[in-house]
Amino acid sequence: MTIPQILFYIFALVTCGGAIAVVVSQNVVRMAFWLIVSLGSLSGLFFMAHADFVAGAQLLIYVGGTLVLLVFGVMLTASGAQRQLKMSPADGFLAAGVGTVFLTIIMSTVISVDWDGVSKTLTGEVVSQKIPTGYNKGEEGNTIRRLGLGFLGIRADKDLGAPEDKKISTGYLLPFEIVSIHLLVVLIGASYLARAKRKVAPRTN
Amino acid sequence: MPSILGASTIAEYLEESWNSSPGLAMAIAAIVHVTMIMGLFGLIPMVFIWMERKVAGRIQDRLGPTRVGGRFGWLQGLADGIKLIQKEDLCPKEADPFLFKMAPYITCVAAICGFIVLPFSQGWGSVASDIGLFVLFAILSIEVVGIILAGYSSGSKWSLFGGMREAAQMVSYEIPLAICGLVPIVALGTLNFSEISAVQRGWASNWMLFHDPFTFITFFVYFIVATAGCKRAPFDLAEAESELVGGFHTEYSGMRWSFFFMAEYAAMFLVSGVAVILFLGGWNSGIGFVDSFIDDVVRPSGPSLGIEGFVLGSYIANLIGLKIMLIKASLLVFVQIWVRWTLPRLRIDQVMTTCLKYLIPISCFLFLGSVLWPVVLSTTTGKTTLFDAVPLGDRFQEQVERTNSEPVKPILKKEETKQDKKPAHSNNSAGSQETVSLITE
Numbered sequence: 001m002t003i004p005q006i007l008f009y010i011f012a013l014v015t016c017g018g019a020i021a022v023v024v025s026q027n028v029v030r031m032a033f034w035l036i037v038s039l040g041s042l043s044g045l046f047f048m049a050h051a052d053f054v055a056g057a058q059l060l061i062y063v064g065g066t067l068v069l070l071v072f073g074v075m076l077t078a079s080g081a082q083r084q085l086k087m088s089p090a091d092g093f094l095a096a097g098v099g100t101v102f103l104t105i106i107m108s109t110v111i112s113v114d115w116d117g118v119s120k121t122l123t124g125e126v127v128s129q130k131i132p133t134g135y136n137k138g139e140e141g142n143t144i145r146r147l148g149l150g151f152l153g154i155r156a157d158k159d160l161g162a163p164e165d166k167k168i169s170t171g172y173l174l175p176f177e178i179v180s181i182h183l184l185v186v187l188i189g190a191s192y193l194a195r196a197k198r199k200v201a202p203r204t205n
Numbered sequence: 206m207p208s209i210l211g212a213s214t215i216a217e218y219l220e221e222s223w224n225s226s227p228g229l230a231m232a233i234a235a236i237v238h239v240t241m242i243m244g245l246f247g248l249i250p251m252v253f254i255w256m257e258r259k260v261a262g263r264i265q266d267r268l269g270p271t272r273v274g275g276r277f278g279w280l281q282g283l284a285d286g287i288k289l290i291q292k293e294d295l296c297p298k299e300a301d302p303f304l305f306k307m308a309p310y311i312t313c314v315a316a317i318c319g320f321i322v323l324p325f326s327q328g329w330g331s332v333a334s335d336i337g338l339f340v341l342f343a344i345l346s347i348e349v350v351g352i353i354l355a356g357y358s359s360g361s362k363w364s365l366f367g368g369m370r371e372a373a374q375m376v377s378y379e380i381p382l383a384i385c386g387l388v389p390i391v392a393l394g395t396l397n398f399s400e401i402s403a404v405q406r407g408w409a410s411n412w413m414l415f416h417d418p419f420t421f422i423t424f425f426v427y428f429i430v431a432t433a434g435c436k437r438a439p440f441d442l443a444e445a446e447s448e449l450v451g452g453f454h455t456e457y458s459g460m461r462w463s464f465f466f467m468a469e470y471a472a473m474f475l476v477s478g479v480a481v482i483l484f485l486g487g488w489n490s491g492i493g494f495v496d497s498f499i500d501d502v503v504r505p506s507g508p509s510l511g512i513e514g515f516v517l518g519s520y521i522a523n524l525i526g527l528k529i530m531l532i533k534a535s536l537l538v539f540v541q542i543w544v545r546w547t548l549p550r551l552r553i554d555q556v557m558t559t560c561l562k563y564l565i566p567i568s569c570f571l572f573l574g575s576v577l578w579p580v581v582l583s584t585t586t587g588k589t590t591l592f593d594a595v596p597l598g599d600r601f602q603e604q605v606e607r608t609n610s611e612p613v614k615p616i617l618k619k620e621e622t623k624q625d626k627k628p629a630h631s632n633n634s635a636g637s638q639e640t641v642s643l644i645t646e
Contacts (some may be wrong), residue, residue: 003228029357033304036311036350056340064346064379071353072372144336144396 008048014041026086032071039063053144151176238331242320250470251282256535257542264546285463292459299360300456308358309457309464312351316468318344319475324398326488326526337398338386341479342379345434348472349375352436352443355465356453367452370553371436371443377560378433378440384568385427388575389413389420389483392597402487403604404597406500409491411600414484417582419575424484426568428537431476433560435469438545442553470538477537478530485533488526499525 018038022031039062046055087095153171219230255270258281262269274280296302322337322344324330334340349371356368392413393401405412413420433440444452451457454465481487489496499522506518551559582588 003231027301029301029354030304033307033354036347040347052334052336052340056336056343060339060343060346063350064343068346068349068353068372068376071350071357072369072376144339 004048008045011041011044011048014038015045028074029071032067032074035070036063036067039067053147238321242317242331245320246317246467246471249474250467251286252535253470253473253538253542254285254466255279255282256539257545260539260542261546264543289459289463294461295456295458297360297456301358301360304354304358305456306461308351308355309461309468310351311354312348312468313464315344315348315351316471316475318347319472322398323475323478324402324482325530326523327399327403329523329527330398333397333399336396338390338396338401338479338483341475342383342386345472345475346375346379348468351468352453352465355457356443359453359456361456363450363455364453367443367449367455371453373553374433374436374440374442374556374560377557378430378564381426381560381564381568382430382434384565384572385423385430386479386483388423388568388571389416391572391575392416392420392579394597394601398482398487400601400604402482402489404600405486406489406496406600406604408493409486411489412484412486412491414486416597417575417578419571419578420484423568423571423575424480426564426571427480427484428540430560430564430568431480432541432544433556435472435476435541437469437473437541439548439551440556441545441550442556447550473538473541474534477534477541480537481530481533488530490529 015038018034018036018041021034022038025031025034039058043055043058043063046052046058151172153173219225219233220227225233255278259269259277270278270281272278273284296305319341321331322334322340324333324337352371353368356364356366356371359365389401390396393404395401401413409415414424415421436443442452444454446452449455454462457465485491490499503525504519504522
């Protein structure tokens with residue numbers, strides 16, 4: 001067993017163990033803690049797969065952002081009684097059923113992929129097709145330039161080898177901008193709705 | 206471990222000179238990196254706590270520690286450490302014991318992990334990630350979780366208040382922190398710390414601080430926000446000794462308590478290190494001829510140390526760079542300490558107002574300005590820089606050519622040999638075209 005394999009099994013075990021602990025534990029804040037463990041080691045798996053950007057985003061968005069909000073929300077809202085979650089057996093069976101169905105779907109998808117073919121593809125020229133940039137002479141895991149250029153519509157895997165007239169593929173800049181403006185509107189709207197209402201003094205003429 | 210700028214990594218050195226297996230070389234390199242980071246994490250609080258005591262003493266017109274370990278009290282930090290280890294490890298009855306014990310570790314681990322991506326000299330970093338800054342900000346944001354959990358799980362009202370304040374403060378201050386980090390990035394076009402530092406080589410006018418008026422202001426905004434991000438005074442609402450006893454760490458004692466402080470000092474050093482690399486030229490001295498002397502005379506000189514291209518001179522040059530970087534970062538930490546003992550603590554509403562009403566709009570304005578700056582400058586004056594300085598792109602190109610012309614290029618060689626060893630289908634270009642379409646479909 002090579003060291004990357006050992007590391008993979010450690011991270012995978014921590015991820016799955018954390019996920020199970022989220023389900024098993026009955027205290028909401030402890031669940032949040034186990035979620036941190038699970039999501040954090042998931043980002044470790046992404047780092048190992050040389051997907052640095054996804055791993056960083058996982059840490060920033062899920063562990064740093066969402067979980068702070070979650071813990072914050074739990075601390076603000078839940079009072080003593082709600083912090084301990086007690087499920088009825090019916091709920092347990094329902095959750096187990098939904099979980100099993102979901103697991104079956106995922107597992108069947110995973111099994112249906114021809115992994116030998118994929119791994120052959122990945123060791124081929126796709127990974128080694130690089131955009132020539134300054135210092136990094138083609139290091140694995142440093143995907144940010146390719147991601148950024150792909151975002152703008154310049155894709156290393158498609159466009160560098162394509163004929164002249166088909167060089168530019170569609171980027172994701174416009175959809176991203178639309179979504180982010182939409183989120184900004186939602187944020188402003190939410191803060192407007194949530195702010196303390198001041199009484200407007202009736203006008204006297 | 207990816208290496209950068211032509212410097213060879215420990216793993217490659219072991220593989221090439223000692224013929225050890227790749228797995229063993231990787232493990233040894235990892236152990237060396239981890240040990241050094243842990244050592245640094247232990248040393249930084251010791252030095253800075255001593256500095257904090259001395260600076261605080263001087264500002265309050267006293268001497269500070271004078272006896273432990275000689276005239277200046279050098280070993281005060283060590284004495285503190287020994288005292289803290291001896292203290293009893295308490296867990297209050299009302300607390301959630303599991304979370305109470307885990308919270309300091311989360312904070313500590315987050316602070317240690319920050320050092321993974323922070324390089325200290327050319328090629329001297331554990332992981333030379335292309336998204337170093339992004340990963341660093343991501344890791345620093347985890348530290349808050351530990352503080353909030355500590356505040357919640359202590360089962361004390363003081364702690365809970367401290368935790369809540371910390372959560373509110375951090376959720377707000379992360380926004381201007383990220384935007385301020387983006388301002389120099391927009392001008393530089395890279396998130397890689399080593400590249401950012403390499404571009405600022407030469408005279409201090411090459412530093413990002415003096416690149417344009419917006420980066421100049423951004424440095425100060427970043428420093429304020431980063432100070433708040435480390436929950437240092439005047440933003441130390443989470444602790445607030447005079448009103449909340451000890452804030453989130455009221456119930457902690459002994460080593461668990463000191464873990465929070467170690468994490469705090471490590472985070473101070475981290476954000477200062479980021480400020481140094483982003484704005485203050487990283488490990489470049491800021492004096493043009495010194496930098497060119499180090500890089501052109503010292504770096505290639507000296508006997509080779511076994512591995513191809515790895516000469517003694519490059520080691521010495523990196524050591525000088527490390528010193529410069531540490532001195533600059535320590536100066537910024539000194540300013541943070543100075544601010545703490547000079548300014549009174551803000552109220553929580555003032556802290557939030559400062560962030561939401563002033564710092565976020567200011568940082569957004571700076572971001573917009575730095576984006577528009579080159580466009581406006583080139584249309585009005587026809588130049589891309591003020592005072593006829595060398596444009597960033599040219600400097601970048603110069604650095605690339607300099608590193609490529611250096612004899613230190615074991616990585617490129619290795620890459621090529623790896624390519625040769627790959628199975629036949631990878632060299633078949635027709636086959637690869639098929640696989641490309643396979644992937645994209």
